[in-house]
Amino acid sequence: MVITICIGSSCHLKGSRSIIQGLEKKIRENELCSQIELNGSFCTGECENGVCVKIDDELFSVSPETVDTFFENEVLRRVR
Template sequence: MKKSIVICMGSSCFARGNREHLELIENYLHGNGIAADIHFSGCRCRNECGRGPNIEINGNLHHQIDTGTLLDLLEYYFAGVMHGT
C-alpha cells in the first residue's frame, strides 16, 4: 500500500495554516527524496473545520496541526521510507 498525505485545502484550514503546510510538505518530500514514494493530494473540505487545520496521513486524520506537529508527524510516518524500510 502506497503511503499518502491528503491536505485539506478548504478555506478554514487553508487560512489556519495549511497554506504554509502545503509548501512545507512539498519541501520535505522532495528534500528527502521520497516524493515519488508518497501520494500527496489535496481535498476541498473534511467537514472538521472547527478542528483545523486538518491533514490526513496514511488514513489517519490529524487536527489542529501546527508546523512543529506536522514535522513530527512527517518524521513519524515517513522516516522508514527515507531509510528504505
C-alpha cells in the first residue's frame, strides 16, 4: 500500500508534518513497515478541507486531529 501525503505550502500550514509523524508512529506500532510505503507530494489541488492524503489513488482530507481515526478506518481496513 502506498500512502501519499501532500507537503505543499497549504497542506504544510494545515499540519502535514504532524500527519506524517502520526502515520509513521501508527505504522510502527502495528508492525506494518513492510506493507506500507509513505510518500510526499506537492499540491494535489484539493486542499480546501485539510491535508490531502492518498491511499493508492483514493483521496482523503485529513487533519492532525483525525489522523488516528483515518489510520484505523481507512488504512487498517485495507491492510487486514
